[in-house]
Amino acid sequence: MKSAPIGIMDSGIGGFSVVLEVRKLFPFCPIVYFADPLHFPYGEKRKEELAPIVQPVVDFLVHGIKVGLLVVACGTVSSLLLPELRKRYTLPILGIVEPACREALAVVQEGAIGVLATRATIRVGAFRQALTRFRPGVEVVEEAWPEFIEAVEGGVFDTPSWRLWARERLEALHARGVRGVIMGCTHFALISTFFEELARGLFPIVNPAVSCAQEVGKFLPLGQPQKPGPLTVFVRGDREGFLRVIERFCFPLEMDVVSFENACRWVAHAWG
Incomplete structure (x- = not known):
């Protein structure tokens, strides 16, 4: 996977359970988390409705961010779309x-x-x-x-x-x-x-989240960096509302929270 970030996605705050567990086991790995409160909840949607919602998210993480591993931290997407996603993309994709x-x-x-x-x-x-x-x-x-x-x-x-x-x-x-x-x-x-x-x-x-984080380790290279990797959160939809939810949970993590609408500008600034 080289030094590419780990991509983790979910419709809302739930996927942070995987972020927290991955951070515990692999603190030096950069993580990009994508939350989609614009379309929350995924769990009430059927496959044909969910696929066009999820596809741009995965495209962004795979082609825009160039993550080396994608974790679908959502039971619904893992259940409905994981086989199709694995056929479409060549990188490792884990579900829960x-x-x-x-x-x-x-x-x-x-x-x-x-x-x-x-x-x-x-x-x-x-x-x-x-x-x-x-x-x-x-x-x-x-x-x-x-x-x-x-x-x-x-x-x-x-x-x-x-x-x-x-x-x-x-x-x-x-x-x-x-x-x-x-x-x-x-x-x-x-x-x-x-x-x-x-x-x-x-x-x-x-x-x-614990068992999924353990699976992540199978895809990481030997010899991790010696400084903590950054955590970046992209939010499609109500960024301020999502930030309020994050504050309620008091996650012990430093993170950069970016509106998805500003994603291209952020990527160009951060990695351009």
């Missing part, structure tokens, strides 16, 4: 589905595996297909939580009412025989400690 499924199967030896995700991800059944491919006969229980995804994106998820709402649904999953849950949406992965606390005494939580 298969790494998370392998981790879940290592953790859950018996009983059902739960998947919490968007409606589009559940509809296409990507997690179910991967899990049953890796372990034929495994029971999979899938649930879409679109309203909670919006609460996370807005940074208003950690309230007594939302905590009660989520705990009751986790308890219902346990009653159905679920013995481990995959955060099938990176918005959930972003607040994995919140879920781990609520699920205590029920089952383990599988964070796809």
Whole structure:
């Protein structure tokens, strides 16, 4: 991959879960993150609607930024578009589905595996297909939580009412025989400690950001630079609103946040 940056994309703040985990493991790698609040949420869109939205983002990261590796930090895009993206581009492209499924199967030896995700991800059944491919006969229980995804994106998820709402649904999953849950949406992965606390005494939580970040290491060259790599965030849509969400989460990262409308000017200035 040489010294090219790692590209990470998602519709909103959820993909920062992958940014944080990649930063922990590989602090010297430059990262370019693309957020698309203009089209949030991806999880309510069908494949034919999502493809023309995602294509310009990937083109920009691959041809404009020239990333050496692309991480699709979105369960919906990973589920619906990953095979087509891999056919279209020659660089390595990682999704969150298969790494998370392998981790879940290592953790859950018996009983059902739960998947919490968007409606589009559940509809296409990507997690179910991967899990049953890796372990034929495994029971999979899938649930879409679109309203909670919006609460996370807005940074208003950690309230007594939302905590009660989520705990009751986790308890219902346990009653159905679920013995481990995959955060099938990176918005959930972003607040994995919140879920781990609520699920205590029920089952383990599988964070796809962790397993995905570990996969990134397979594509990095030996001998990393000796200074921290920059983190640049491109935002298509409401940049100021996205900045407010970032501030609510208090990410321990220095970053340059650029409006996508100013992307060409920024790239020319930074690398021209």
